[in-house]
Amino acid sequence: MASHETHCTLPLPTFDKPVKLLIVVAPYYRAVADQMIVGARATAAACGAEVEVIEVPGALEVPTAIAIAERQSNFDGYVALGCVIRGETTHYDTVCNDSSRAISLLGLQGACIGNGILTVENMDQAEVRANPDKQNKGGGAAAAALHLIALSRRWSSARKGIGFRASEDSFRA
Template identity: 75%
Template sequence: MAGHETHYTLPLPEFDKAPKLLIVVAPYYKDIADQLVAGASAEIEKVGGSFEVIEVPGALEVPTAIGQAHRMSNFDGFVALGCVIRGETTHYDTVCNDSSRAITLLGLQGACIGNGILTVENRTQAEVRAEVAGQNKGGGAAAAALHLIALGRRWGSARRSVGFLPEREEFQIAGDTKGPVA
């Protein structure tokens, strides 16, 4: 069982300017979500960071909220939290795969995200992983976001766009018959 193994954990980064994070949590299983948030907030506080917490209806809405905040706010990073417990239908697979995929895509677009959405077979597994005194996956997700923020600050601001942009035609002064500028 993974709970009995020991794993190396990177020391938390240090910051000259305190980071500001948004914790986005799906509190479908409220007691588990509360433990995840407690772990994440404690980790952020260890580095002198600040945070806000928002709740969304479910794990599928977590990446959408992060995407909106990444485009429209001034957060340095994000912590995605929630819990998906396998049920009797394939909905579990959809929620797990799609939320994870969307978070990964946001990260590839430059958002510094720690993914702490638990995907488990049963409630006992969720409780063990969420517990702050246990595996503390909320704290681990916050630490991941903090490490990505530190890397971003180390390398400076974006110097080039990420992804593909449609080609734009820019015209010279009105009446110019030369056509688009290459």
């Protein structure tokens, strides 16, 4: 059972420059979403990150909102929050798979995203995972985004000065 396993949690990164995070939340299950926001905000605050929260109608709209923000705003990273509870139809599978796939694709394009969209069987599982005093998946998603931002900053500064540069003499005739 997962509740008896030991997990490794990396220490939160530190930053020299301010970090700006966008939390994109689908509040379909409001109480679950609110708990996840509390956890994400606390983790962001522990790193000194500035946070903005926006709401979208459902989990399928979360990646679209992140893509728009990535193109048109100046956030360093994103926290995707929401909850999908299995129902009687295959809609659950579509929402889980498509939202996760879209978030992964955005990440592969360079967006620093922590995915905190819960995919659960019932409300009891959602409440345990959302609660900041229990599994704190909102805080975990914020931590993931912050770790990716730290890596991005580390590697973007390492690229300066790398590459081919012709000598000044090669341009003289």
